[in-house]
Structure formats: C-alpha cells, structure tokens
Amino acid sequence: MLTLLKARKIVNQALLRARELNVSVSVAVCDTSGRLIALNQMDGSVGWQADRRSMGKAVAAAITGLPSDRLVEKLGEGGPRLSSYGNVVPPQGQRGGLPVVEAGIVQGGCGVSGAPTAEEDEDCARAGIAALDSSATEPALPPYSGRSSSSLSMASSA
Secondary structure (H helix, E strand, O other): OOOHHHHHHHHHHHHHHHHHHHOOOOOEEEEOEEEEEEEEEEOOOOHHHHHHHHHHHHHHHHHHHHOHHHHHHHHHHOOOOOOHHHHOOOOOOOEEEEEEOOEEEEEEEEEOOOOEEEEEEEHHHHHHHHHHHHOOOOOOOOOOOOHHHHHHHHHOOO
C-alpha cells in the first residue's frame, strides 16, 4: 500500500533530484484511484499549472500502470474510462509521470512538472520512486491520540 510516509519519501527524493538538476518543479503522488496523497512545489516553480500537470501525470501513470506519456495508447486498448476519474484531476498524457510499483503491483503514480524538459521531469519522478527501494521497511508512526498541546508542539517542530 502506498502510504503517506512512502509518498513523502518519493516527493522528497524527487525534489532532491530537481535541486541536483538546478530546476524548480512540482511533484505529486497519488494512489491507483487517482486520489492525491502528497504534493509539493519548489520555490520558483511556475505555479498552479505545474501543480495540476504534476497531479495529472501522476493520475495517468497510476491508472494505466505505464509512463504518463503512454496514456492515449492505453486508452485506445479499451483501458480505464476517464469518466470514472471525474472527481480527481484529469490524467495528463505528457511525459513526466511514472507508476509506483511495489512487489510487481502498481500502487499509484508519481508526476513531476515544471522542469525545462520532459526528460528532466521524468528523471525526477524516477529518482523519487527509487527512494522506495532504498528501505524495505518503514518505521511505525505513533498512534494518533487526538489534539493536545504536546502533539501540536511536536507537529510544529517537525
């Protein structure tokens, strides 16, 4: 299952790769139904259009299990119906989105937008997804105990 912790790991590693490339991007991670799990935009990225494109690329990769630029190819095969994804950002058939696959099963998608080239967008997405391979297990989060002053101070210091 693609958890928030895993999605944040993907986003953070994609942002690190973008810094290495000296580009500013927006990174989105969604589950297989196209629901957004995590989104982050770098300072200097081109704004809400990059956010929407990154989300759309993530959705395209998640619902097809293929790179986002192959969306039309998959839909032409009688693949997923776009009308069933009407409550999320529409899939974008542009390069820069890749499926997140664990143990051979598509768990979601990562989309990146805002770099000068589509190849750089996809490179950042690939680097983000590779972060999942670097750790086989994830630490357990403490149980949610409701809002208290101590949990608020922990959240604000994180």
